[in-house]
Amino acid sequence: VNSVFGAAGTSIFEEMSRLSAETGSINLGQGFPEALEPEELIEAAIAALREGPHQYPPMMGIPALRKAVAENTQRFFGQGVDWEQEVLVTSGATEALTDAFFGLLDTGDEAIVIEPVYDAYNLLIRRAGAVPVPVRLEPPHWQLTADKLEAAITPRTKIIVLNTPMNPIGKIFDDNELVALRDVVLKHGLTIVSDEVYEHLVFDGARHRSPFFLPELRDRTVRIGSAGKTFSVTGWKVGYVTAEPHLLRPIARAHQFITFTTPPALQAAIAVGLALPDSYFDGLKAGLAERRDLLVAGLRAAGFAVDPAEATYFAVADRSGFAPEEDDLAFSRRLTLEAGVTPVPISSFYGKRDVTSRIRFCFAKRTETLNEAVRRLAAWR
Numbered sequence: 001v002n003s004v005f006g007a008a009g010t011s012i013f014e015e016m017s018r019l020s021a022e023t024g025s026i027n028l029g030q031g032f033p034e035a036l037e038p039e040e041l042i043e044a045a046i047a048a049l050r051e052g053p054h055q056y057p058p059m060m061g062i063p064a065l066r067k068a069v070a071e072n073t074q075r076f077f078g079q080g081v082d083w084e085q086e087v088l089v090t091s092g093a094t095e096a097l098t099d100a101f102f103g104l105l106d107t108g109d110e111a112i113v114i115e116p117v118y119d120a121y122n123l124l125i126r127r128a129g130a131v132p133v134p135v136r137l138e139p140p141h142w143q144l145t146a147d148k149l150e151a152a153i154t155p156r157t158k159i160i161v162l163n164t165p166m167n168p169i170g171k172i173f174d175d176n177e178l179v180a181l182r183d184v185v186l187k188h189g190l191t192i193v194s195d196e197v198y199e200h201l202v203f204d205g206a207r208h209r210s211p212f213f214l215p216e217l218r219d220r221t222v223r224i225g226s227a228g229k230t231f232s233v234t235g236w237k238v239g240y241v242t243a244e245p246h247l248l249r250p251i252a253r254a255h256q257f258i259t260f261t262t263p264p265a266l267q268a269a270i271a272v273g274l275a276l277p278d279s280y281f282d283g284l285k286a287g288l289a290e291r292r293d294l295l296v297a298g299l300r301a302a303g304f305a306v307d308p309a310e311a312t313y314f315a316v317a318d319r320s321g322f323a324p325e326e327d328d329l330a331f332s333r334r335l336t337l338e339a340g341v342t343p344v345p346i347s348s349f350y351g352k353r354d355v356t357s358r359i360r361f362c363f364a365k366r367t368e369t370l371n372e373a374v375r376r377l378a379a380w381r
C-alpha cells in the first residue's frame with residue numbers, strides 16, 4: 001500500500017453520502033445535482049450510442065467537442081482558443097487535474113494550494129512526487145492577498161492551484177485577487193492550474209474570471225472545465241483542458257497513459273450541450289439562484305448564519321450558534337441523524353482540520369427536495 005492513497009481514508013463525500021443513505025436523510029452533502037440535466041444532451045447521447053463509433057476516439061478528444069469547447073469559451077468569455085492546438089478532452093476534471101500534476105510536476109517540486117481545498121488536489125500532488133503547500137483563506141472574508149502567496153513561495157515552487165469559482169465557499173476570485181496572483185506568478189516564473197468546473201454556475205450577474213483570460217497569464221495557465229457541472233451529469237466524467245501548446249503537450253502525454261480517451265458518445269453529447277443556446281446557460285444560473293435562495297432562507301430560519309454564495313451550487317452555513325464544543329464533523333453527523341439532512345464539514349477542506357465553524361450544503365436539488373429539507377430543519381430546531 002503506498003503511503004499517499006493508503007493513508008487517505010474514505011473521502012468525506014463518500015462517508016457522508018453513505019451515512020445519509022443508511023439513515024434515509026436528505027443528502028445535501030456530496031455535490032451532485034438532481035434532475036437538472038438538459039433533455040437535448042440525453043437525446044444526443046442516445047443518438048450517438050445508436051450510431052457509434054464505439055472504439056477509441058482520438059487521444060486529444062473528438063474534434064466536435066474540442067471545437068465546442070473553443071466556441072463556448074469565445075461565446076461566454078470572449079477568448080479565442082485554437083481547438084487543434086489548445087484543447088484536450090479528459091475523463092472528468094479529476095483526470096485533467098491528475099494529468100496536469102503528473103505532467104507538470106517533478107519530484108520535490110512544490111505546488112501552492114489554496115485552502116479550503118478540494119480533497120483530491122493534495123493527494124494527487126503528493127502522488128506526483130511533489131509537495132502541496134497551503135495558503136489559507138479564512139472566514140468570514142476568505143481574502144487572497146499577494147502577501148499570503150509570497151509567504152508560501154520557495155525556490156521549489158512550480159505551480160499555484162486555483163479553484164474559481166471555489167468549492168466549497170462559492171467564491172469568485174475578484175480582479176484585485178487575480179492581479180495579486182498575476183504579480184506573484186510573473187515575479188517567480190510560475191504556472192497556474194486553474195480548476196474552473198463551476199465557470200457557468202455564477203449568480204446575480206456575477207462574472208466568471210480566469211487567469212487564462214488575462215493576457216499576461218494566458219501562456220502560464222492551465223484551465224480545466226467539467227461537463228459534469230455545466231450539464232448536471234456528474235456521473236459522465238467528461239472534462240476538458242485549455243492551455244497553450246507548451247503546457248498542453250506534457251499534460252496530453254500524461255493523459256495518454258492514464259485514461260488515453262473518454263467515451264465517444266458522451267463526448268459527442270457534450271459537444272451538443274456546449275453549443276446549446278444562451279437560454280440554457282441563463283436558465284441554469286437562474287434555476288440554481290432560485291434554489292440557493294430557497295435553501296438559504298430555510299437555513300437562516302433554522303438559526304444558521306449563511307454566507308452569500310455568488311457561484312457554485314454550495315451554501316456555507318455558520319453553525320457557531322449550535323454546540324460550538326462539538327466539531328463540524330460531529331455536528332454534520334448529528335444533523336443527519338436528528339434532522340434528516342446531511343451537509344459536509346468545512347474542516348475536511350483544511351489540512352489541519354481546524355476551521356470547524358462551518359458546514360456546506362448543496363442546493364442543486366429539486367425544489368421539493370429543498371422544501372422538505374427546510375421543513376425538516378425547522379422541525380429539528
Ligand code: PMP
Nearest residue numbers: 092093094118167195226228239
Ligand atoms: N474540482 C472541483 C473543485 C470539484 O468540485 C469537482 C467535483 N466535485 C471536481 C474537480 C471533479 O470534477 P469531475 O467530476 O469532472 O472529475
Ligand code: GLN
Nearest residue numbers: 011013014029030031167
Ligand atoms: N466535488 C464534489 C463535492 O465537492 C464531490 C465529488 C466526490 O465525491 N469526490 O461535493
